[in-house]
Amino acid sequence: MTGTDQAYSPTNPGSGADGAAEQEGTPPVHRPEEGVEDLCARLIRFDTTNRGPGDSEGEREAAEYVAGVLTDAGLSPTLLESAPRRANVVVRIPGTDPNAEAVLVHAHLDVVPADPGEWSVPPFSGEIRDGLVWGRGAVDMKDMCAMVLAVVRSWSAAGLRPRRDIVLAFVADEEAHGDYGASWLVDEHPDLFAGCAIGISESGGHTFDVDGVRLYPVAAAERGTIHLRLTARGRAGHGSRPNPDNAVVRLAHALARIAAYEWPVRLTPTVRAFLERTGAALGVDVDLSGPAGVDATIERLGKAGALATATVRATATPTMLDAGYKINVIPGTAHANLDGRALPGAEQEFLDTIDELLGPHVERETLDYTEAVSAPIDSPWFDAMAAALRTQDPDAVVVPYCMGGGTDAKSFARLGIAGYGFSPLRLPADFPFRGLAHGVDERVPVDGLRFGARVLDHFLRTV
Template sequence: MAEDVVDLCAALLRIDTTNHGRGESAGEREAAEFVAAHLEAAGVPATLLEPAPRRTNVLARVPGTEPDLPAVLVQAHLDVVPADPAEWSVPPFAGIERDGYLWGRGAVDMKDMVAMVLSVVGTWAREGRAPRRDVVLAFVADEEDTGACGAHWLVDHHAGHFAGCAAAISESGGFSHRTFDKRIYPIGTAERGTSHLRLTATGRAGHGSRRNEDNAVLKLVNALGRLAALRHPVRLTPAVRAFIEQVGAALGVPVDLDDVDATIARFGPAAKLVENTVRNSTTPTVLDAGYKVNVIPGSASAEVDVRTLPGTVDELLAAVDDALGPDVRREFLQHQPPVQAPIDSPWFDAMADALRAEDPEAVVVPYCLGGGTDAKAFSRLGIDCYGFAPLYLPEGFDYRSLTHGVDERVPVEGLRFGARVLDRFLSS
């Protein structure tokens, strides 16, 4: 059994758990069996659950020394997005260590976190230690698609496993981000909602050479033009406001909440952490119309990636409907509300303390995730969900661009730092 967090991560990267979406997947079974075997070796019983063949989830619980305290959930997904080997410098599933980095699909999203958790649990077993409170573990399938075989299925069918969990941690937070002379560590306390839409326009089919005032393609294109022209207003949620104020104070730059765009522009590299979360967004991504150049089709459709900030969903959808007009109907492909957890919380304070214990110069701030995670599922159980998968990253390392990107990799010393931080947080 591997013990070092780097060896654990490398082994996980060598297991192909590609999720192609729309129900097509290599499956998470081998990775789930790997995780379960390591938990069992550390004396932690593990349960494997499959809602569909090879779509495997792992559940476990590490008892704490004070079991009456609220439990903490650690949730991480085992699946990864596709990788085209022709685009990569190394084979995507080789788990190669090179130049101080561990390379492979899933290195930062999010088999690094899986490895860090296994490393911490293994360390507790070897050293005869236990966490203060129960640590509930969920290593899940299908996060990279709908969660129907993973977190959402578990919440619907196995909610009892999460009884007593007050807070949860998972991906997309706790990593270092160098900005000027500061190391900023954003902890995810919110994330935008996901309201993916399919738009459909219908009209009169006919010959492409003839006049047609009922052209479905034109109806759709015109509606998309109006949608693209929307200028969504700034909406400062608690997490975003706190990020702007605290980062501005740390960097010593003026903060003007009446001109948020100008304020963010003064943040340098830290602007990327907040620029997508001061507004909602409506981004057309898929078009489908026609089958022959001289035929006007009877229908045309598009798909739009809609992201909503907490408290703005109804307002945003009303603006979308106004832009689409009467000739285009919409339906939800996915409709998951935004997520928010408290910033002024002992959970947030404990995460910040664990980071500062390993990096005394850490500037820890709350932030809002622009995309989405399985927090949307677990928050349905009343659990406060945080993005906290700690990593120490070298200056100039563009961590966020490697998520779903080519040549995904994670620094090996960053992994070891993250395991130490997780140990501090989960132990105490």
């Protein structure tokens, strides 16, 4: 087995509970949101850039900090390295009901690269100004890490325990393939997640304001990821001579067929529920009787419809091309990479369609294949998330949706853990949240963090 694991015992402990001590003899005040913005800023200041396989700054220092905060809260976290500096932190918080199924909370510590020249603040400054926390990872997803740490710290200060066991996993490498993080933990340490029925993580539970209606989409499904390498073969030759067996032309024709193909509408239960419930909340007519009705419904939903556009059909997007080495030489092979996303239960249909569109002389190789996942939407778990949101926003309209991309939930699904995107934030109506993940000047409102901490506290203690 690769990697090391150890119970964490810091020589430099992390932050303890903020705020003045309560007077002796009075019950402690429970403030789950206290200091959450400072935790978020501190986490941002660790450069955990992940540029892809084999090129990462590593998560070690951030993981040590997280482990220190958890230790200060009276817990005994385990720090596990899957490779040098690729560190993960896992801890189980015992609940008061030993017979209740456990809940997993997983959040990744790595971030995508940031070019300082494009930013108005240094991307790893963790600056707090104008009521915002700025920096790479502010919304993807050190905000969630900070909210969870703030909640757990508040439980320690107030002497509180959740009803169920809560397993916290702060992981490496989500921004690549999870090979050093969630996937590795599932393969090498599945016992750490024993008894977990569901997991919550990023990409759901934040405000999506549409004409004054505050939607809170909670991710209950993710499309499958199918990354393909296409290779066209032909006859090499001189560029000045006609060549009907040109590999570049064969590849170009195959890509043109894929780009022109209109994938059929496939309404999964999650997407159908999103369209119906969102339409009802916005007073929009919903027609799901056929492809034309679905497309018209999405258009009528306006901004909200954008959440469903990529999830009523599969998509196949050419992203990389590679052919030839000299302008006057026709190469014998040409290559392209294809980013495919399939709907739950339709992975084989996707591959069969691609094979038909490729035609002769073009082969495919699978670079990455992860099946789509989905979780129950009419369940006590989803109801508890909605109830937790409404404790802080009574007008919240909570709807399920399917993510166009994917998260570490796919790895934990291999252990039978149903995944939800539930990282709650209340955001101003005009806040450009969806464009900030992986974008320039990433930032998150302080008030949103405090809101999210209170929601997570309610959910995790009472579910």
